[in-house]
Amino acid sequence: ELKVEQNPLFLSMQEGKNYTIYCNYSTTSDRLYWYRQDPGKSLESLFVLLSNGAVKQEGRLMASLDTKARLSTLHITAAVHDLSATYFCAVGLSNTGNQFYFGTGTSLTVIP
Amino acid sequence: NAGVTQTPKFRVLKTGQSMTLLCAQDMNHEYMYWYRQDPGMGLRLIHYSVGEGTTAKGEVPDGYNVSRLKKQNFLLGLESAAPSQTSVYFCASRGRTGGPRRDTQYFGPGTRLTVL
Numbered sequence: 001e002l003k004v005e006q007n008p009l010f011l012s013m014q015e016g017k018n019y020t021i022y023c024n025y026s027t028t029s030d031r032l033y034w035y036r037q038d039p040g041k042s043l044e045s046l047f048v049l050l051s052n053g054a055v056k057q058e059g060r061l062m063a064s065l066d067t068k069a070r071l072s073t074l075h076i077t078a079a080v081h082d083l084s085a086t087y088f089c090a091v092g093l094s095n096t097g098n099q100f101y102f103g104t105g106t107s108l109t110v111i112p
Numbered sequence: 113n114a115g116v117t118q119t120p121k122f123r124v125l126k127t128g129q130s131m132t133l134l135c136a137q138d139m140n141h142e143y144m145y146w147y148r149q150d151p152g153m154g155l156r157l158i159h160y161s162v163g164e165g166t167t168a169k170g171e172v173p174d175g176y177n178v179s180r181l182k183k184q185n186f187l188l189g190l191e192s193a194a195p196s197q198t199s200v201y202f203c204a205s206r207g208r209t210g211g212p213r214r215d216t217q218y219f220g221p222g223t224r225l226t227v228l
Contacts, residue, residue, distance in 0.1 A: 004154075033216055042202065043155075045216040088154060092215070098143055098162060098206070099170060100217065102154040 002027050004091050006103035014111050016078050021106045023072040023089035031092035032065050032072045033100070036085045043088065047074075079110045114138055116220035118203050124226045125193045133188040133223050135203030143206040144186040145170075145217065146178060148199040155202065161186055193227045200224050 003026040013019050023032070031050055035043040047056045049065035049072060056063050060083065062075045072089055090102045119134045135144065142163050147155040157170030159178040167178045175197060177189045186205075190197060204217040 031215065035219075042221050043204075043217075043219040045218070048216045050215065090155075099157055099160065100145070101171075102147075102156070104152060104154040 002091065002093065002101045004089060004101050004103040006087075006089055006106050008106060009104060010107050010109075012109045012111060013076075013079050015080055018078065019076050021074040021076075021087055021089075021108075023074070023103055025070050025072075025091045025101070027091075027093070028067070028070075029091045029093055030065075030067050033090045033092065034063050034072070034074055035088045035090065037088065037105070038085050046087075076108075081110045081112055084108055084110045116203055116205055116218050118201075118220040118223050120223060121221065122224050124228065125190075126228050127194060129193050130189070130191050131193065131225075132190075133201055133203075133225075135186045135188070135205075135220055136184055137186075137203075137205040137218070138184065139205060139207060139218065140183070141205035141218075142183075142208045144180065145204040145206075146176070146186065146188045147202045147204065148172065148197075149202060149222075150199050158188065158201075195227045198225060198227045 005024045034046040037043045047063040052067040054065045060077045065072045086105045086107045088105045090100045116137045145160040146158040149155050156172045158176050161167045161180040164183040179187045201223045203220040206217045
């Protein structure tokens with residue numbers, strides 16, 4: 001069974017600080033996705049990482065993928081309050097019919 | 113272009129009742145998915161479809177059935193609801209071709225279901 005683990009599960013950080021969320025997964029995959037969910041809302045796609053060494057950046061968020069280590073990171077630079085949300089990583093497995101396996105999420109709170 | 117829509121948004125059932133959740137997408141996507149989201153457990157895949165007329169089981173299929181008679185619609189059925197099925201249900205779709213973001217899933221707004 002594929003396991004996707006995120007840490008930390010909860011993160012409280014001050015505005016202006018940097019931090020990294022980690023996503024580890026237990027089987028070979030070269031497809032990793034990051035989503036954002038605001039309270040009571042749906043999920044919004046942030047990044048699609050499709051190869052080893054892939055790095056994507058948008059605003060204060062940067063995601064990377066190391067398929068050999070089975071690790072993806074989501075780095076937050078100079079956090080602002082608007083980034084407060086829950087962040088999910090998900091692993092895609094094409095050999096199981098295109099299923100996606102989600103991590104349990106990281107709840108981020110940015111304190112002014 | 114509405115994206116992915118779900119009906120209903122909220123529902124309360126009694127144990128043993130049945131219901132159908134409807135998911136519709138207007139992006140001509142081949143793949144469609146049903147997930148449930150429970151506190152502290154992320155999203156878990158219930159069933160999915162890789163095309164019209166085809167369905168497959170995900171991680172947690174027991175107690176649910178699905179149908180995809182039309183490409184744009186994916187129905188999730190609960191034949192005999194149980195309190196353990198209280199959850200938020202999300203539908204998602206994904207295209208097979210077209211652009212750098214073709215591989216990601218697009219999610220509906222969710223259905224909050226309570227089974228008493």
